[in-house]
Amino acid sequence: MAQRSPGEQLTMRIIDLSQPVFNDCPNCPAHPPVQIDIIDSHASGAAETWHMERLTFASHTGSHVDAPLHKLPNGKSLDDIPLDRWQGPARIFDFRGIPARHPISADLLNERLPRGSSIHDMFILLATGWGWKRTKSQEWLHDAPFLTQDGAAWLVEHNARGVGIDHWSIGDAATHATLLARPVLIVEELHFPPEVFALEGPLEFWALPIHLRAHSGAPCRPVLVIRDQA
């Protein structure tokens, strides 16, 4: 913590990196459709009214985290991962403009790493631009760029704490298994507002999962925290 002189104030700003969850929102096509039912409403006409929704969707819906259990039998669940592992310094790797279905390999990651810098214990956030295409289109559902297994191994070798991507999946089963065996924690379905690309890294990233007991993953609210001295 920096020393503060009397009267000096620390101001904080949050940049939201999440995707919204709503009825029939885009999601992994292998999962059940997202269903939100309004089960109580002020329109009910009752003497005293409430508004409430019932949520029916897979635990890996919207912006969410993957625990090792998601891919690895006997892997750690959310309960086994200290909450503070889900925050830390982050770098955004800017892959905007990358073609559909393009593999994000170890070589590509190496190219994006600023010379002489480290990713030790950091989150690497892969910005492909697919977060801006989020509809149930063929392109968004099936043609996203993806992290290759050798890209996953590169993150393991470089001791990354986690990896995020602006799509419903970081990559295939082998990519998930390679990341989660360490584990390099996974955050999926990010959304990058354009302003983040003007920020100097490393950035302060938080993606706290909601408290679902022994689950393989959970929705989270991924954010960047910007702290300025005023």
Ligand SMILES: [Zn+2]
């Ligand atoms: Zn997931």
